[in-house]
Amino acid sequence: MIGRLTRTVDRISTTATEERAFLTVNNLKVAFPTEDGLVQAVDDVSFSIEKGKTLAIVGESGSGKSVTAQALMGLLDRKSAKVSGEIWLNNVELLGLSTSQLQSMRGDELAMIFQDPMSSLHPFYRVGDQIVEAMRAHRKVNPKEARREVIDMFKRVGIPAAERRVDAYPHQLSGGMRQRVMIAMALINGPDLLIADEPTTALDVTVQAQILELIQDLQKEFGTTVIVITHDLGIVADMADEVAVMYGARIVEKGPTHTIFNEPEMPYTLGLLASIPRMDMEAGGRLLPIPGNPPSPLRLPKGCVFEPRCRYASMNNGLSETVRPDLLPSGSPDHLVRCHLPQETRRRIAEEVLTTLRSGTKQQ
Amino acid sequence: MIGYLIRRVLGMVLLLFLLTLAVFFLFNMIPGDPARLTCGKICTPTLLAQNRHKLELDIPPAEQYVRFLGGLINGRTYAADSPSPVYCPAPCLGYSFLRHQQVLSLITKALPVTFWLALGGFIIWIITGLAAGIYAALHRGKWQDRSIMGLALVGYSLPSFFIGLVLIFFVVLEWGLLPFPQWVSPTDNPVQFFQTMILPWIVIAVLNAAFYVRLTRNQVLETLGEDYVRTARAKGLRERVVVVKHALRAGLTPIVTAAGLDLAYLLGGAIITESIFSLPGMGSLAVDSVVRSDLPVIAGVTLVSAAFIIFANLIVDLLYAVVDPRVRVG
Numbered sequence: 001m002i003g004r005l006t007r008t009v010d011r012i013s014t015t016a017t018e019e020r021a022f023l024t025v026n027n028l029k030v031a032f033p034t035e036d037g038l039v040q041a042v043d044d045v046s047f048s049i050e051k052g053k054t055l056a057i058v059g060e061s062g063s064g065k066s067v068t069a070q071a072l073m074g075l076l077d078r079k080s081a082k083v084s085g086e087i088w089l090n091n092v093e094l095l096g097l098s099t100s101q102l103q104s105m106r107g108d109e110l111a112m113i114f115q116d117p118m119s120s121l122h123p124f125y126r127v128g129d130q131i132v133e134a135m136r137a138h139r140k141v142n143p144k145e146a147r148r149e150v151i152d153m154f155k156r157v158g159i160p161a162a163e164r165r166v167d168a169y170p171h172q173l174s175g176g177m178r179q180r181v182m183i184a185m186a187l188i189n190g191p192d193l194l195i196a197d198e199p200t201t202a203l204d205v206t207v208q209a210q211i212l213e214l215i216q217d218l219q220k221e222f223g224t225t226v227i228v229i230t231h232d233l234g235i236v237a238d239m240a241d242e243v244a245v246m247y248g249a250r251i252v253e254k255g256p257t258h259t260i261f262n263e264p265e266m267p268y269t270l271g272l273l274a275s276i277p278r279m280d281m282e283a284g285g286r287l288l289p290i291p292g293n294p295p296s297p298l299r300l301p302k303g304c305v306f307e308p309r310c311r312y313a314s315m316n317n318g319l320s321e322t323v324r325p326d327l328l329p330s331g332s333p334d335h336l337v338r339c340h341l342p343q344e345t346r347r348r349i350a351e352e353v354l355t356t357l358r359s360g361t362k363q364q
Numbered sequence: 365m366i367g368y369l370i371r372r373v374l375g376m377v378l379l380l381f382l383l384t385l386a387v388f389f390l391f392n393m394i395p396g397d398p399a400r401l402t403c404g405k406i407c408t409p410t411l412l413a414q415n416r417h418k419l420e421l422d423i424p425p426a427e428q429y430v431r432f433l434g435g436l437i438n439g440r441t442y443a444a445d446s447p448s449p450v451y452c453p454a455p456c457l458g459y460s461f462l463r464h465q466q467v468l469s470l471i472t473k474a475l476p477v478t479f480w481l482a483l484g485g486f487i488i489w490i491i492t493g494l495a496a497g498i499y500a501a502l503h504r505g506k507w508q509d510r511s512i513m514g515l516a517l518v519g520y521s522l523p524s525f526f527i528g529l530v531l532i533f534f535v536v537l538e539w540g541l542l543p544f545p546q547w548v549s550p551t552d553n554p555v556q557f558f559q560t561m562i563l564p565w566i567v568i569a570v571l572n573a574a575f576y577v578r579l580t581r582n583q584v585l586e587t588l589g590e591d592y593v594r595t596a597r598a599k600g601l602r603e604r605v606v607v608v609k610h611a612l613r614a615g616l617t618p619i620v621t622a623a624g625l626d627l628a629y630l631l632g633g634a635i636i637t638e639s640i641f642s643l644p645g646m647g648s649l650a651v652d653s654v655v656r657s658d659l660p661v662i663a664g665v666t667l668v669s670a671a672f673i674i675f676a677n678l679i680v681d682l683l684y685a686v687v688d689p690r691v692r693v694g
Contacts, residue, residue, distance in 0.1 A: 075597055099603070107600035114598075119591035123690055124613055134599040169689045185599070 020088050021048035022225055023193060028085035030067050030076065039297045041067040043249040045085075049242070051192070054219065054226040056240035056257070058233065058272065060294050064249040065229045069195050072227070073112050074102045089193060108138040111186035113215075115198040117178035121170040127178075128166030131185045138189050153184045157214060176207035180214070187218060194219070197229045212238055233276055237261060242334075245269045248295055248305030251327060255335035262354075265330055265337045265346040268306045270353055288353070304340060312349060316340045372681070376674050383670050384436075387663050388429050394659070401657050402461045418443040418450075419461060432458070457667065458660030460653075467664035470649060474633075475668075477547055478645035481637065482630035484561055485568030490623060493573040497580025498612060504585060512577060519574035528567045528640035535563060545641040564641045568634060572626060579622060583615030590614065616687050621680050628676030632669025 030042040042064040049055045057065045070076050071083055074094060087094040089110060094102065114120040122130060131153070132146045141149070147166065154162035157180045170178055179199065186194055196215060200208035216239060219226050228239055236243055236257065243260040245253045245268065253266035264270050274288035292309040295301055304320040307313045313320040319340045330337040330346075339346060399416040400407070416422045420431065420442055431440055435456035442450040442459055452459045457467040500512040535541050542559050550557040587593060588611045596610040633647030642648075646665060653661035684691045 073598055075594060103600045103602060105600070106598055112598045114591060114595065116591060120595045122592040122596070122610055122614065124688060133601065137600045137602075171690050182595075185595075 020091060022051040022090060023227075024048040024086070024088040025072070026086040026088075028068065028071060028087065029083070030064075030071050031082045032080060033082065034298075037298050040249050040300070041081075041297060042071065045246075045249075045251055047242075047244055047251065047254065049225055049227070051225055052219070052223045053241045054228060054239050056236040056243045057227065057229045057246055058231065058236055058243060059246035060231060062294050062297065063246040065246050066197055068246070069112065069197050069227065069229050072193075072195060073106060073110060075112075104138070107134050107191075108189045109191055110193040110195065111189070111191040112195040112197065113179070113182050113186050113199045116202040117175060117182045118170065118202070120182060121178060123170055126167050126169055127173070127181045128168075131166075131181070131188055134185050135188055150184070150188070153188055154180075157181075157184045157187075157218070158210070159184070175203050176210065179203060179207075179211050183211070183214065183218070187222065187224075190222060191224060193225045193227070195227045195229070198231070199228070200232070200235065201230075215239070233261075233272060245272070248300055249297060250305065250338065251336070252306065252338045253336065254327070255332075259332070259335050263331075263335075263347070264350050264354075265335075265343070266306075266339050267310050267312050267341075267346075267349070270350055271309075274353055274357055288357075304338075312341060312345075315345065372678050376678060379674055380667075380671060383674075384433065384667060385429070387666050388432060389425070391659050391663055392425050392428075398461075398657070398659055414446075415461075418446060457664035460658050460661050462656055462658045463661070467660050470661060471646070471664055471668055474644060474646045474649040475631075476549065477643050478631055478633055478638070478647065480550065480557075480561060481564055481568065481634060481643060481645060482627060484565040485572070485630065485634075486623075486627050488565055488569035489573040489576060492569065493576025494580050494612075494619075496573070497577045498584055498607060500577065500581045501584035501588065502607060509581075513581070516574040516577040519570045520578075522570070524567050524571055524634075524636050525640060527570055528563070528637060531563045531566065532640065545643070547643050560641070560643075564634075564637050564643060567637050567640075568630065576619070576622070579619055580612075580615075583619060584611050587611040587615040613687075617684065620683050620687055624676045624680035624683065625673065628672040631672045633665070 025048065026046050028042055028045040029040070032039045032041060045064070045068055047055065057068060059065045067076070071081075072087055072094070074097075076083060078099075083095060085095065089105075092105075094105070097105070121127065125133075128147065128150050131150045132141075132143070135141055135146055135149065150166055151162045154165060159165050159177060159180050165173070165177070170181070173181065179202075183199075194215075199215065200211050203211060212235060215226065215228075218224065226239070228235060230236060240257045243253075243255065243257050244251045245260070245266065247268050253260065253264065253269045260269060261273065264273060268290070271288065271290035275290060277287060290309055291311075295305060295308065301307050301321070302324075303322045304310070304313065304325050307320040310320065323340070325338045325340045327336045327338040329335065330343055337346070341349075399412055399419055399421055402415050402419070403412055413422075420428060423431075434440055435452060435454070435458070437454060439454035439456050440452050442452065450459055452466055455468065457471065459465075460467055460470065463470065496512050496516070500509040503509045532545075536544055542563065543556075545560040545563065546556065547560055548556045584607065588607070590611075592614070593606060593611050596606045601610075631646070633645055633650055635647035635651055637643070638645045638647035639651060646669065649661065650665045652658075653665065
């Protein structure tokens, strides 16, 4: 009780005068010192989300999206990762918290669903017990009530025969069921923020849609703010209110979902959109893959990090090779783009690529 | 589960049977004549033949083996037709004509000594090994880790006779902190029992703890990187719970295996430690019998020690199912 009170007092005292969104991340940087040099995994990432909304962070492997999520959860090892910047959740700055303060928030006010539900559940404990453990870390419940609450939550996340399944071990459940268990575990304490790190990557395609729908239903029901981390643009279109595209440890484009899908400006975003097969494409229509591979985080290009793979970088008289572009508003203030190309050029290129894709013109 | 147990026990019996066969023929092939050894200094050919008959060495080896097996189950009488037959009740592991004692009674006298030695040492080394291993894992790369691993390396490299002699020299002779070790049963004189056993326990524990520190540290470090440990942290659990309940528990299987087999191995006798502290256990019995070429005793000790290992294997396999629910025996 006293703990709760002091926590509340702490929170009031840390409340600044300025008005912040429910989740505000300012200039988040994460670096890992290695023997080969400093790996800047996340560089100067800023974003904010209003309560109850969904932000999608999109990018290839190694773009820094998962590290961003782990930084938010405070899961990065303080000894091996250098984290700086600000993370404000409900007007509490998370990076400045002590380990024990953070522990009391993790799993309670912010929770996370991981990519692979098999390896994310402890193989030696019953799934029900693993969830009860999450409850008891944050509040006092007697075992009977806890069990009933877990069964209720199992029913809510669509686990059939919940009374029996609470006593199952993870290996006795299917992949979809395991991910439902992970979702139940994440939601058991009613978190305000849910981070889903590639929640469907390890699942069968038929199960993916069910899990996404479930997350959205529960989000509506609980008013949870969701950050979904994915490389699957289908999920983004399905769930997100806003999209942040990450490349080479940075956000390269950010905006409302419909803007990103219909009026993308950064060539990398365009490349992502052009490289997914679409149902409305005519048979024989070509995908436009992005050439090359993501840069090594140890040897990032001097200029624009996407420059070596960009088809349009040569249109800048070498500007892209030497100068890092900034993330600047383009058109509306909520659409941010990190690109040296002039706005008109970017829009014209996007227009051309998207029309080609939509019409499915065969490129002879 | 029941079917599995029956199969395993039958397998154990078969293995033990093969073991008796191996032991029996190995000792038949060893050069030297047991009859000659029991004959004494004034040996005449008649006396030798008499002895040979008494030891039942004048019959074919196959027949000897059958009698040996029969003795295990029903007991046997050596030299039934001689004026002084020797009866060996079941389970007869043999009769030492050098000591004029049943092998089984020699072993039952030695076993409690070894049991207490092994048990005490085991408790000390498991506790210190696990605790130091976890501590080192949590401070990986720092001075705490380095000093623990350095100490473990030293402990691992020091021969047990060296540690034992150094301990006796300083603790008993130089500083007089403990009386000279003199075996006594814990029920007869608990104080003297502890005074006698504490140094042998330390010797046993140092060597083994060193190994368990490394094993535990590596296991914990490996499981600390697992996804489910990250999940445990994401739940907001305290670090101690994360490490012990989630990381250590997952890495326990190899530790359980090693511990079970090491304990069983020790029950077969800690030859050097027992010799240094003059504990009349299985190890001393074995050494003594080898020195005197008391073949029936050597065979008996070998069989009993091997039986411990075989039995420990079964226990360890059953423990797997307790430690790891994914292992379903059957």
